[in-house]
Amino acid sequence: MIKILIRYAILFVTTLLVLAALSFSLAYLFPGDVLVNLSGITPHNAAQRAALMRQYQLDEPYIFQFIHYVGELLRGNWGYSFVSGLSLREEIGIAMPATIELSAYALLTAILVGVPLGCFAGLRSYSKSDYIINSASMVSYSFPVFWLALVFILIFSLEMGVAPLSGRVSLLFDVPDKTGFILLDIILAKNIDSALALGDALKHLILPTISIALISTASMIRLTRRSVIDVLNSPYIAAAESRGLSKSQIFFRHILRNALLPILPLMAIQITTLITNAMIVETLFSWPGIGNWLIQAIYQRDYPALRVGMLAVATVVVSFTILIDLFNRFIDPSREKYERATV
């Protein structure tokens, strides 16, 4: 148990170190002054410049610069944005939860809709209902997410006017930023009508969530269906049938668990796609998330922001992936046989 934890911790730290090295090298690879790229502060005179040089230890060899850089990152000193001049840590602290929130709702929708539909299709494999579900998921999987989001805006916001066009919540509600997650913030906020604000926030959420979730749901359906069919064909299901267990007993005790176990690591792979899609959709819906923020940074050539933004997004993706894998490692008893020789 502890060994596994240590192994995953080492994997996590090494991956993050590589990412940090990449982000550090970006300061050199981006055009312009290294000092400015690293700190985000443009020095006005030679004295200030020398002081900054000393502060970032740029006069030392690269390796010491990097160690210092990692130390600064851990201390929370991520540099300042070119454009706004604000601390990058605060800006990302506001943008990142918005993205995570959006992705989480999309993932939740994908699981709640995708897994039952996939199971249904898998249990009735090669029947008419299976073909319908399968082709519907194929079609929705092949939609480009930005096109889909635009079509949604066109139909639901502009033509029908049932959902708002952009943003997280109507400007009429003054929601103080506490956790960064809008629904939690609304519940925590004291001076507003929470029910009204929640309704409004949900209306804002629905279009971006659906446009991301549609693609994730489609892949979830396909993964679950395949997995259920594989499990159905395995000898232990035949054995369970011959033991006279009922259909529902077999499904809940044997099929479901064994079908979902291999899906979990595949879900970890899906997270990358999910967050990428979320970032694209954010720009279309002006959702104040990290994707939108990064695009703005690219337009404005905000190099320090790009450097840290890339690191922040990568860290989130890596942590989720490793956490899911670790979780799967703990709940799947048959995983251990691949790690050491069987006797």
Place this chain on the structure above:
Amino acid sequence: MPMLDIKNLTLEVDNGTARVKALDKVNLTVNSGEIRALVGESGSGKSLMVQAISGSLPPQWKITADRMSWKGQNMLSMSSKERRELMRRDIGVVFQDPVGAMDPSATLGEQLEEAIPDELVKGKWFWQRQQDRRKTAINTVHKVGIKYHKHYLNAYPHQIPVDIGQKFMIAMALISQPKLLIADDPTRGMETTTKAKVLKLLTRLNQTKSLSILFVSHDLLAIASMSHTMTVLYCGQTVESGRMKQIRKRPLHPYTKALIDSAPSFRNDLPPKSTLPALDGTIPSLQHVPIGCRLGPRCPRAQRACVVTPGVRRIHDHTYSCHFPLHMEKL
């Protein structure tokens, strides 16, 4: 009256272009209290037979039979609920590959306890029932010869050796106190001592509890010592069926004779360094089954009449399907 009575069982499957008969008019009966051996090479349809009886055939197989009955009840016209009930209480099945036939994500104890029918569990409240289930599981595990129940009941299928897995499969089949045990090659891949133990266990169960056993195997040596009657399958056709002693002494079908001759331990007159007698060729694949008697192309006694499938002929309780049987010249 036989417990399990199967007459002219035919299993067909579409292989894309044509419909293939994997089992062609197979007959099998198991009387109560007997050990019936079902013998045949690999690919002769033994395991299909087991699946057909246990009702776990994949849906693409089409099953037809003149008669397939359990104690007089027709198994084919049963509702799926009745069929399940029958499998749950009266028939226990031991599958070929023990590790594959167990759920990889559940412990052996959980799976064993799941196989106990509810009416055999004593106690009113769920914790009493839980305790009773555990007790029954431990008892059964001891009965099949596993000592360290604590260790093995909490183990997952991939953590146990194959012979323990096989014993667990037997325990799982026996825990519902069935009347018939279908053992599909239960000694495959075991070394001799474990094999002897498993066979002894089955024989003892047959003697003490008068459990009927359908023993499916190609291991003639193991079968000959324990079974009372034998049915020989070749390429999906029943070739010969009768009492073990009779068949061993005077096989009527050329295939049975070849099968018995090919087992060296049955012959005490085998000179040193002589070639072992075996039929030429191999068992045909399902795509290219010969017409008529399927042994035809390999049979040393085949003649023109063999392109017509031979009917079942009977001498007392010994049945065979051959146009030109052995040992019949004098009659």
